[in-house]
Amino acid sequence: MALTAPVNSRYKHHISFDNFSDGTTTTNNVVSYTLNVKHKGHQFKRQSRTFMVGIDENDYSDTALNWLLEELVDDGDEIVCVTVMDKDDDIVNHKNMARKEYQKAAKDLMSRIQRKSEMNQDRAIGITLEFAVGKLHSTILKMVCIVSWVVVLTVLGSTATD
Numbered sequence: 001m002a003l004t005a006p007v008n009s010r011y012k013h014h015i016s017f018d019n020f021s022d023g024t025t026t027t028n029n030v031v032s033y034t035l036n037v038k039h040k041g042h043q044f045k046r047q048s049r050t051f052m053v054g055i056d057e058n059d060y061s062d063t064a065l066n067w068l069l070e071e072l073v074d075d076g077d078e079i080v081c082v083t084v085m086d087k088d089d090d091i092v093n094h095k096n097m098a099r100k101e102y103q104k105a106a107k108d109l110m111s112r113i114q115r116k117s118e119m120n121q122d123r124a125i126g127i128t129l130e131f132a133v134g135k136l137h138s139t140i141l142k143m144v145c146i147v148s149w150v151v152v153l154t155v156l157g158s159t160a161t162d
Contacts, residue, residue, distance in 0.1 A: 011037040011114060011127075020102055020133065030142050032132035033102055035110045039124035048076040052143065054136075055081045055109065055129075062116075069116055075123035081113055082130045084139045106131040 014036040019029070053068050055061045065081070073079060083106075110129045117125060132139050 010039055010118070012040050012042075013037050018103075020131070030130075030132045030134055030139050032130050033106050034131070035106055035129045036126070037110065037114065038126040042124040042126050043076055044078065044126065045076045048078065049074075050078040050080060052080040052082060052140075054140065055083050055113070065113065065116060066119075069119060073117075073120075073123070073125055075125070077123075078126040078128065079113075079117075080128045080130060080143070081109075082132060082140060082143055083109065084132050084134060084136045086135075087133055089133075102131060 016036060017032070017034040020031055020033040051068055051072060053061075053064050055065060068079065106129060109131070110127070113127055113129065117127065130143060132143070134142075
């Protein structure tokens with residue numbers, strides 16, 4: 001496998017999950033559309049770690065993701081990227097749900113995350129994108145319970161200091 005291969009050819013897509021369109025939630029899951037990709041050759045090992053990072057349209061999300069990818073993630077690690085939308089957001093309205101606009105938005109975001117992860121091409125990682133609907137705090141807490149033994153990376157946008 002050439003290290004200069006296009007981003008999409010270096011990743012293998014795995015089973016995704018979609019309960020976004022029916023809006024069904026339980027005590028153990030959230031309304032979400034989940035995408036999973038792994039570099040070809042990725043192997044989860046005993047010493048592999050799982051990191052969770054919140055992603056939104058703000059610059060500090062890009063900063064957090066870049067820092068995570070550059071400073072913390074090693075070969076064999078997993079990243080769970082979580083985007084939480086309020087139930088009143090445009091993408092969640094009935095017309096967009098019927099057209100599955102959320103799937104396109106999630107796939108575009110996953111492509112952006114994959115491109116960022118290619119800055120360090122000598123490692124194989126797994127990436128999960130949770131495109132969820134709900135209240136931010138409760139959704140993140142549920143995600144932490146689902147993904148056990150996770151390191152949560154939080155960024156306080158305007159209150160972060162150097």
